[in-house]
Amino acid sequence: MAEREVDRSVSQTVKAQLALRDQILSGALRPGERISELQAVETTGASRTPVRMALVRLEEEGLLEAIPSGGFMVKAFSERDISDSIELRGTLEGLAARFAAERGVSARELEPLKECLAAIDELLGQVPISIEAFSSYVTLNARFHALLTELSRSPPLVRQIDRASALPFASPSGFVMAQSALPEAQQILIIAQDHHRVVIDAIENREGARAEAIMREHARLAVRNLRLALRNRTHLDLLPALALIKTATD
Amino acid sequence: MAEREVDRSVSQTVKAQLALRDQILSGALRPGERISELQAVETTGASRTPVRMALVRLEEEGLLEAIPSGGFMVKAFSERDISDSIELRGTLEGLAARFAAERGVSARELEPLKECLAAIDELLGQVPISIEAFSSYVTLNARFHALLTELSRSPPLVRQIDRASALPFASPSGFVMAQSALPEAQQILIIAQDHHRVVIDAIENREGARAEAIMREHARLAVRNLRLALRNRTHLDLLPALALIKTATD
DNA sequence: TGTATGCGTTATGTATACAATAAACGGAGA
DNA sequence: TCTCCGTTTATTGTATACATAACGCATACA
DSSP states (O other): OOOOOOOOTSOOOHHHHHHHHHHHHSSSTTTTTOOOHHHHOOOOOOOOOHHHHHHHHHHHHHHHHEEEEEETOOOOOHHHHHHHHHHHHHHHHHHHHHHHHHHOOOOHHHHHEEEEEEHHHHHHSSSOHHHHHHHHHHHHHHHHHHHHHHHOOOHHHHHHHHHHHHGGGGGGGHHHHTTTTTTTTHHHHHHHHHHHHHHHHHHTTTTTTHHHHHHHHHHHHHHHHHHHHHHHTTTOOOHHHHHHHHHHOO | OOOOOOTTOHHHHHHHHHHHHHHHHHTSOOTTOOEEEHHHHHOOOOHHHHHHHHHHHHHHSSSEEOOOSSSSSEOOOOOOOOOOHHHHHHHHHHHHHHHHHHHHHOOHHHHHHHHHHHHHHHHSSSOOOOHHHHHHHHHHHHHHHHHHHHHOOHHHHHHHHHHOOSGGGGGGGHHHHTTSSTTTTHHHHHHHHHHHHHHHHHHTTTTTHHHHHHHHHHHHHHHHHHHHHHHEEETTOOHHHHHHHHHHHH
């Protein structure tokens, strides 16, 4: 046996999955590129079995695509794939918000969301917003969306929203990051924050339709601004942007 | 090596996945039950590696749940999980219908859908509907929904809808089957068929909002009737019903 | 010169052996 | 008799060997 350094604190499968995801998101593996198992074994430090398990998981996650003749390749996404994914996610979050409103949420359950809201308000108070504050915003925003999703009390829906977020740009953190280069960034964040406030209000008042509508609008804002960001920075390759997101959210 | 009968026409992984799914859907493996790899190896005829791959895929599919200490168990679903999944699916199909309407669909692309429609009309002409005709209906209905989904021209959305259908009752075939025991079954099918007709019309006339609304209504009909079916047959355990569906759709 | 065929190389699919961990059982002590 | 701890056993996680199929290259023939 090769003197492989084995880290026992985490399973080899998980280790391999994280390592490979990193490689994909960082652009080390380019879209369309075939992934060699042996190469993956070398770069991840795991052996072939866990590597294969990781590859299967990443395929189900949507980052990889099975090649009919065998093996996997990194999936390539068009701009439209990504904007569709954002809208898709918004639709699901809309459903979650409606469920929350219709099923009722206690004041106690809304507390953490309001804390998020307040924390974001504080960040947005700074003009102009610093890069560190922006990074905090990304984290808080992701937390807000996760908490909101949970309010639906619907495990299948929560699961589906998690899956829909696999495409990184579809995540709330993702689109926000894409906008960060724009001078209008702060205005966008202020509008998004208003959406957050409205959805909470709608849920408190048990207005399901309103809660749903605002989340869908929230996603449409994201799509519009993704388009804007891509237009303003024509050189912005999606993949490096993904790497940026990863750094910011970790 | 044991004299294992190896079927080379299909990969062992796929074979194991199909076999295990059958076991879950047929009720041979009950919800909450832990799946033993060794047992799965015996029942599927594949060896441990492909069995494990199949287990990972089924987990991602939502039929299995990973046990923290290792291994997998069959996931259990509440009635609400299932009705939520149906509504979830309806929401996604609504988005697909809207995309189709907004993005435009040629008459040629609508042709197969209209053929489906006509074939279903013919089946519904019989009063009362026979069990064989009902079985054909289930197949045609599933085909209609699949074709409709494709019209969205959005790979991420198609993928997500496929995933949402993993919970068998969430599939159009599923809920229909659950209703089959009811005397009102035929009336329900007639209403559903009307929905199908309306969504085609809306797409043809590029009325995105109307196309979306009718698909969501379609799902709500399904939820109402699932509830009704479950109430009328209190002894109806969900799992045996799944077995019924499987038989009908194969 | 272009194409087709065959062989060799390489990578994937599969099987199984080994290691490590968690559960179950039994025994001993309070 | 109940509880706690140790041992045993079973099951999962990992590694690797083997089989098989695909790809590429080279050579020969048209």
